[in-house]
Amino acid sequence: MPYFDAASTEPLHPAARSALLDAFETGWADPARLYGSGRRARMLLDQARARIAARLSVRPDELGFTTSGTQAVHLGVLGALAGRRRVGRHLVVSAVEHSSVLHAAEAHERDGGEVTEVPVDLFGRVDPAAFAAALRPDTALACLQSANHEVGTVQPVAEVAAACREAGVPLLVDAAQSLGRMPVPEGWSLLTGSAHKFGGPPGVGLLAVRKGTRWRSPLPEDEREGRRVPGFENVPGAVAAAAALDAVAEEAPAENARLSELVARIRREVPRLVEDVEVVGDPERRLPHLVTFSVLYVEGEAIVTELDRLGFAVSSGSSCTADSLRPSHVLEAMGVITHGNVRVSLPRGASAAEVDRFLAVLPETAARLRRSAGVTS
Amino acid sequence: MRFRRRAPQAQQAPPAPVPVPAGPPAYLMLDALGRKCPIPIIMLAERIREVPLGEIVAVKADDVAARTDIPAWCRMKSQTFVREEALPQGGWAFHIKRDY
Numbered sequence: 001m002p003y004f005d006a007a008s009t010e011p012l013h014p015a016a017r018s019a020l021l022d023a024f025e026t027g028w029a030d031p032a033r034l035y036g037s038g039r040r041a042r043m044l045l046d047q048a049r050a051r052i053a054a055r056l057s058v059r060p061d062e063l064g065f066t067t068s069g070t071q072a073v074h075l076g077v078l079g080a081l082a083g084r085r086r087v088g089r090h091l092v093v094s095a096v097e098h099s100s101v102l103h104a105a106e107a108h109e110r111d112g113g114e115v116t117e118v119p120v121d122l123f124g125r126v127d128p129a130a131f132a133a134a135l136r137p138d139t140a141l142a143c144l145q146s147a148n149h150e151v152g153t154v155q156p157v158a159e160v161a162a163a164c165r166e167a168g169v170p171l172l173v174d175a176a177q178s179l180g181r182m183p184v185p186e187g188w189s190l191l192t193g194s195a196h197k198f199g200g201p202p203g204v205g206l207l208a209v210r211k212g213t214r215w216r217s218p219l220p221e222d223e224r225e226g227r228r229v230p231g232f233e234n235v236p237g238a239v240a241a242a243a244a245l246d247a248v249a250e251e252a253p254a255e256n257a258r259l260s261e262l263v264a265r266i267r268r269e270v271p272r273l274v275e276d277v278e279v280v281g282d283p284e285r286r287l288p289h290l291v292t293f294s295v296l297y298v299e300g301e302a303i304v305t306e307l308d309r310l311g312f313a314v315s316s317g318s319s320c321t322a323d324s325l326r327p328s329h330v331l332e333a334m335g336v337i338t339h340g341n342v343r344v345s346l347p348r349g350a351s352a353a354e355v356d357r358f359l360a361v362l363p364e365t366a367a368r369l370r371r372s373a374g375v376t377s
Numbered sequence: 378m379r380f381r382r383r384a385p386q387a388q389q390a391p392p393a394p395v396p397v398p399a400g401p402p403a404y405l406m407l408d409a410l411g412r413k414c415p416i417p418i419i420m421l422a423e424r425i426r427e428v429p430l431g432e433i434v435a436v437k438a439d440d441v442a443a444r445t446d447i448p449a450w451c452r453m454k455s456q457t458f459v460r461e462e463a464l465p466q467g468g469w470a471f472h473i474k475r476d477y
Contacts, residue, residue, distance in 0.1 A: 296422075296450070297418065297419050327414075332444075332445045335452075336449050337449045337450065337453070338446055338449075339418065375423070
């Protein structure tokens with residue numbers, strides 16, 4: 001049963017699993033307490049924080065653990081906006097940000113703020129000059145993902161960070177899709193991530209806020225996690241996240257090259273094997289493990305269901321697969337075909353044989369679905 | 378997911394005066410109102426050949442995905458997407474010029 005949906009969640013890394021189980025034994029106590037078991041939990045939490053901080057090139061006191069990547073984004077965006085409220089209420093985001101960023105932007109608008117969305121090209125990439133042009137004297141925050149979660153396109157973070165620095169605007173980088181896979185360019189003020197995207201456990205997000213970045217919690221006061229994240233710390237989760245990030249970062253050079261080659265094969269072969277297919281996203285500046293294509297004249301839901309029947313787990317950005325019955329805002333912003341959409345994202349260890357089998361079943365699957373939809377041409 | 382970018386489809390709007398269409402009239406009008414994507418695109422792909430070169434085929438559709446998919450299909454198939462026209466009863470008429 002090949003699992004090709006790593007972009008939704010990466011299976012738990014064995015290193016994370018054993019760290020998690022160990023920490024349930026040793027790190028269950030309240031890290032805020034002064035007795036032995038509490039001190040041990042605090043030590044494990046501090047060690048996990050230091051390990052991840054080192055990977056992100058931040059100071060441990062700049063890093064907080066949240067309950068999810070989405071919560072990290074919400075706190076990062078709303079906290080940075082609150083911290084710079086006197087500067088202005090203008091927020092700049094790219095049109096293809098993760099829904100957590102766009103929903104935080106909507107909350108900011110409901111609260112009387114103003115949002116500018118920077119458009120993307122056909123590859124889903126923002127133009128750094130267009131992003132820079134959107135920055136204003138009253139811009140409180142700018143947000144740009146490191147890489148797109150639906151089409152894999154790597155964004156020009158370094159150039160945009162330079163423009164933001166020039167304008168004196170803090171930049172929040174949502175690095176959920178690239179953490180553990182690729183280094184994050186310097187120059188950001190806030191960074192968010194999610195442990196289950198790199199083989200860690202669910203329920204652990206990362207929020208890094210650089211020293212000197214104005215930030216005020218949008219939530220009621222709480223003394224935990226440096227007053228940034230409310231609630232009892234998930235020490236086992238943090239320990240497992242650190243173990244996962246270390247493990248995948250060690251494996252990344254070899255594994256990225258391998259997966260990137262398999263993705264290149266899919267990008268090359270799908271249009272050759274199946275007529276009327278649009279492969280989307282940047283062919284070069286992309287995540288190593290992710291590729292998205294749309295099969296014309298086929299429903300996204302139908303192709304996902306059919307591939308599942310054949311044993312392949314893939315995701316789709318087509319409207320029929322979404323609760324809202326709207327196509328993916330990413331595909332819309334790019335101006336590419338939204339129906340018949342298939343996102344393949346390879347987890348660590350995905351094999352060439354699995355990819356070949358996928359390529360072997362795809363043409364007949366597309367043909368069968370087209371026939372049943374009454375497509376004759 | 379529903380984000381700001383686009384107005385939702387018209388909800389029971391009062392009957393508006395029918396706008397005078399801009400540009401040349403459609404040679405062929407396809408009605409895909411109430412049909413989900415990809416059906417509007419399938420109809421367009423199958424029937425554009427009934428239109429002489431240089432003439433217009435129009436597709437009426439109210440699935441919001443068509444607003445992205447019809448122009449994208451034209452780009453892929455080297456046909457010219459002429460314009461999108463909002464319909465008074467909701468949905469849109471998409472005008473496509475047959476180029477080959």
